[in-house]
Amino acid sequence: MKKYNHTTYAILGILTTGCRSGYAIKQLIDNSLKHFWKISYGQIYPTLKLIVEEELATVRSSAQEGKPVRKEYYLTPKGEEALRDWLEKPIEQAPVERNEMLLKLFFGRHQSKESTLLHLNDYKKKLENRYQTYSSIEQMISTHEQNQQDATYWLFTLDYGKRITKAAIDWCESTIKQISNWED
Template structure:
């Protein structure tokens, strides 16, 4: 049985329009993938579950020389399932997390200081790359004319990521000063 958040994430993607499992994966990579991702091994069982619960419909599109394409659409029952989930309580807030970097730094006295500095520098490099990606995504959303009704919500989630990345960059810079 597919995870409830997985099925609801898929319903959310399908609320944007009909898509194949492949399309769902690609859309997630380009949108929710920065904070919520699913793999094909999760998507297809979830789609089957959504079919069984009558939350989505499927249309088979024949393709010449290729396997048939299965396109899924959210129906009214599925839209209500999505609305119920969106309106319900948050199961787990992103406050509690496992963080290997912090775990290693906590015990950092056991290795040469350069090891800890290298960990922070690599993290900082990844953060700067991610910041650049987020800023490109932000520009793409803002450049769309006319603004999609979803844009406001996409920008809200993107702003969370931007603030988090910028705070982590600041933390890395301050930590490097302390470690050097």
């Protein structure tokens, strides 16, 4: 079976959730996947075109009164097989995080203590906001998506995000405390 990039597999997976249009796919990405997998709007339509060309999905046009014709995408058996095949394979590597805060801290000797503490406190606030967002999403899934077969798996990925974010908040607090105790 041909190997595709991760964006292709992500969109094949999204098509299993009932999202059928490019717009609906983008909404799902913005509301859930973006927290752990980034796909730009500019990647969606070329990928949809590719999966139709590769016969992994079909496209149907649906007319809407007073609106432009909407293209809806449906997985084919070949697309389902490609997705299942990819899901069964082991991950290729552990992800490497790009983190501007860690990069600045790595070179922190070249900035003032105050600036370092300001960056750390700002980062901690951003993480706390992210944690609140995750908690809100968790509440929404738990109350509105109980009948969704995917909801349990969505909650697993959300739990990962919450735990990683909580650990990062704890790290911020510890690092801020240590740096604050340094003598000038």
